[in-house]
Amino acid sequence: MSVFVWFKRDLRLSDHAAVHAARVAAPGEPLRGLYIAEPGLWAQPDAAAQHWDFVRESLLDLGVALRAAGGRLHVATGEATATLERAWQAQPFDTLLSHEETGNDFTFQRDRAVARWCRDRGVHWQEWPQFGVVRRLPDRDHWHGQWQAFMSAPAWPSPAEQDLSEASAQGERARLAGALPTARDLGLTQPLPAARQRGGRQAALAVLHDFLDERCGQYRGGISSPLSAPTACSRLSAYLAHGCVGAREVVQATVARMAELEALGTPDAKRQRAGLSAFLSRMHWHCHFIQKLESEPELEWRNLHRGYDGLREGEFNAVHFEALKQGRTGWPMVDACVAMLRHTGWVNFRMRAMLVSVASYPLWLHWRPVGEWLATQFLDYEPGIHWSQMQMQAGTTGINTTRVYNPIKQAHDHDPHGHFVRRWLPAMRRVPQAWLFEPWQMPPELQASLGLRVGRDAEADIPLPWVDLAEATRTAKSRVHGLRAQPEVKAAKAEIVRKHGSRTFRGGQRPDRRGRQAPPGPTDQLSLEF
Numbered sequence: 001m002s003v004f005v006w007f008k009r010d011l012r013l014s015d016h017a018a019v020h021a022a023r024v025a026a027p028g029e030p031l032r033g034l035y036i037a038e039p040g041l042w043a044q045p046d047a048a049a050q051h052w053d054f055v056r057e058s059l060l061d062l063g064v065a066l067r068a069a070g071g072r073l074h075v076a077t078g079e080a081t082a083t084l085e086r087a088w089q090a091q092p093f094d095t096l097l098s099h100e101e102t103g104n105d106f107t108f109q110r111d112r113a114v115a116r117w118c119r120d121r122g123v124h125w126q127e128w129p130q131f132g133v134v135r136r137l138p139d140r141d142h143w144h145g146q147w148q149a150f151m152s153a154p155a156w157p158s159p160a161e162q163d164l165s166e167a168s169a170q171g172e173r174a175r176l177a178g179a180l181p182t183a184r185d186l187g188l189t190q191p192l193p194a195a196r197q198r199g200g201r202q203a204a205l206a207v208l209h210d211f212l213d214e215r216c217g218q219y220r221g222g223i224s225s226p227l228s229a230p231t232a233c234s235r236l237s238a239y240l241a242h243g244c245v246g247a248r249e250v251v252q253a254t255v256a257r258m259a260e261l262e263a264l265g266t267p268d269a270k271r272q273r274a275g276l277s278a279f280l281s282r283m284h285w286h287c288h289f290i291q292k293l294e295s296e297p298e299l300e301w302r303n304l305h306r307g308y309d310g311l312r313e314g315e316f317n318a319v320h321f322e323a324l325k326q327g328r329t330g331w332p333m334v335d336a337c338v339a340m341l342r343h344t345g346w347v348n349f350r351m352r353a354m355l356v357s358v359a360s361y362p363l364w365l366h367w368r369p370v371g372e373w374l375a376t377q378f379l380d381y382e383p384g385i386h387w388s389q390m391q392m393q394a395g396t397t398g399i400n401t402t403r404v405y406n407p408i409k410q411a412h413d414h415d416p417h418g419h420f421v422r423r424w425l426p427a428m429r430r431v432p433q434a435w436l437f438e439p440w441q442m443p444p445e446l447q448a449s450l451g452l453r454v455g456r457d458a459e460a461d462i463p464l465p466w467v468d469l470a471e472a473t474r475t476a477k478s479r480v481h482g483l484r485a486q487p488e489v490k491a492a493k494a495e496i497v498r499k500h501g502s503r504t505f506r507g508g509q510r511p512d513r514r515g516r517q518a519p520p521g522p523t524d525q526l527s528l529e530f
Contacts, residue, residue: 002026002093007035007073008107010099010130010243011058012201013065015155017128018097023159025095031071031159032093035059036083042186044106046375046383049183049190050345054379056180057199058244063176064169065201068161075179080110081117088121096123099130099243102294104383105301131247132287133294133384139498140291147287151251196345196379197238204239208250211236212257212276217268219275225414226337229348234279237380238346240286251283290384292500300387301368305398305496307489311479312366312394320363320466324355325373330465332421332428332437333411334358339424345379350414352378354405356393361404362472367394395480398489399496402480404473411437427452427461440464 003022013019022031042052063073076083087093096118101107118125129135132147164172183189197203211234222232239245254276261273293299303309323329327338337351347355355374359365371390375381392400415421418436422429428436430450435442439462440454447453454462483489 002091003029003032003095003097004087004093005031005033006096006098007033007062008098008101008243009103009241010246011035011055011062011199012204012244012246013062013069013161014158014201015246015249016099016158017156018099018126019159020156021097021126021128025097031066031069033062033066033071033073034083034087035062035073035075036080037075037077037181037186038079038110039077039186040079041106041110042188044104045372046104046381046386047188048376049188050192050196050379051376051381052183052186052188053192054196054199054238055242056177056183057203058201058242059180060173060176061200061202061244064164064172065161067168067172068164069159070162071159073176075176077181077185081113084114084117085121088123094123096125098125098127100127100133100135101130102133102290102384105297108297130243131290132284133291135294137291137295140501143288143291144284144502147284151248151283153248155246155248155252190376191342193341193343193345193379195343197235199238199242199244201244204236204244207235207239208245208253212253216257216275216279217272220271220278223348224350226340226348226351226420227415229351230344230346233348235346237382241380241382247283247287251280254280254283286382286385288502289388290382292388293384295499299391300383303396304391304500305396305489305492307398307486307492308396308483311396311483312360312364315364316366316369317364321359321365321369321373323463323466324359324363324365324370328463329358329363330440330463331358331407331469332425332439333407333415335463336421336424336428341377343424345377350405350410352389353393353403354407354410356390357403357405358407360394361476362467362469364472364476367391367396395484397496397500398484398493399501402477404477406469406473408437408469431462 003026005018005022010016010018019031019033041047059073059075066073074087076087078086084096096114101111115125117123129150132150134143134146137143197207215231215234218228218232219234222228236245236250240247240250258273258276258280261269261276292304296304303311324334324338327335327342329335333351334355337347337355340347352374356367356370359370360367367390371387374390375383375386378386388397391397393403395402411418411421418428418433421436428439430452431439431442432446435446439452442450442452442454452461454460454464456464456466
């Protein structure tokens with residue numbers, strides 16, 4: 001049997017079902033891996049140069065690991081079906097193995113085309129779940145149990161690897177580096193964040209172990225502020241998004257570490273264990289939101305609740321959008337987050353929610369173009385999580401509580417001394433604390449004495465907000481809530497809850513108002529605790 005393993009967003013050998021199946025199907029045969037750099041995929045509006053460079057670094061690690069396992073990673077540039085056809089013509093294969101991918105619409109349509117090609121050529125294509133995501137899931141009634149079963153199942157064994165000499169490893173990296181296109185070759189010309197995380201399996205493992213062994217003690221209470229979040233958060237999101245580590249691998253390592261900490265019983269160990277418990281809930285959350293896109297691919301480009309169609313689409317303000325992208329909204333906390341994104345490719349979840357909230361409410365921007373821009377800014381862009389969150393924060397799911405984040409309040413709550421704002425916005429270093437989060441309130445004479453000017457023109461040191469925050473937010477909420485109250489909009493909610501609503505409670509049940517256990521109800525929603 002001639003077998004190809006097709007790697008996509010699963011750039012590792014550990015706990016990899018397709019790799020294990022290839023070993024079983026063709027024992028003793030060299031493992032043949034294939035990665036396709038698809039120009040059509042990288043031309044999509046959610047793709048960025050930083051994503052490709054991260055993938056490229058990860059492929060170099062993967063190639064060395066495959067070489068150590070007695071296999072080889074073949075890389076090609078081209079569209080998927082054309083590339084598979086060339087490979088099949090050169091050396092026919094009868095089996096294609098891969099993970100299931102829940103990606104953007106391009107990958108969805110690409111996979112349908114690959115399935116047709118395989119049928120035409122008589123190639124057996126088998127896929128396995130990579131996350132706790134279930135294909136063709138009719139509703140969420142039993143999803144939580146399926147997620148638990150997947151995460152607790154034994155990991156697929158990794159192929160045995162032999163030690164490679166440094167010269168052999170470097171030679172393999174050089175071979176792959178020469179075969180892989182550059183970001184510019186793929187038409188990706190966005191500026192690269194100077195301090196982004198580097199890709200690859202080895203970097204992923206270093207981050208994982210650093211979090212489990214040390215940083216997890218900061219997790220509870222540390223992930224909301226952009227000051228503490230860079231070290232308090234796991235920082236595994238980019239590695240999970242591109243498959244340098246598997247979700248089950250991370251969950252099982254976390255559970256094992258929690259058992260070690262429980263045995264220690266020290267105050268530090270208890271704090272770390274509490275942090276890991278909270279982290280596990282977010283690993284569940286990770287798959288919950290990817291499942292939404294798997295079950296309804298259209299939520300990438302249209303409102304999940306169709307009753308919200310037309311709410312913002314006809315009033316898109318390009319000036320507001322450009323101000324957001326340039327980090328010149330006039331709200332310091334927002335603009336500082338944009339500056340951090342440009343430099344690192346990452347900002348913590350609460351600040352992401354604030355960015356989308358500001359875009360959706362006071363700036364009244366539709367979530368789709370904002371989401372495309374943010375996708376290019378987030379190194380850890382995961383389509384299922386990203387588009388679900390864009391719609392949730394924009395208020396178009398129809399089943400979630402309206403989430404509106406006041407950027408001035410967020411600054412006071414999470415950057416009370418202004419360290420974050422002053423770090424990322426140099427002009428703000430001259431602003432007295434009293435005016436730091438509302439610099440437009442500074443009297444003109446004070447601005448002059450500080451050598452600063454607040455205004456809307458490009459020459460102003462500090463931008464002036466484009467709208468009155470309180471008034472614009474109040475108007476936006478009124479419009480969303482007014483639509484939500486309409487009978488036909490309320491009536492359509494039940495079907496969305498049936499298909500996408502979570503059924504997740506401690507012990508599989510939820511307490512009623514008197515603290516008694518009751519079965520999950522159809523309106524229960526998974527939420528995050530900050």
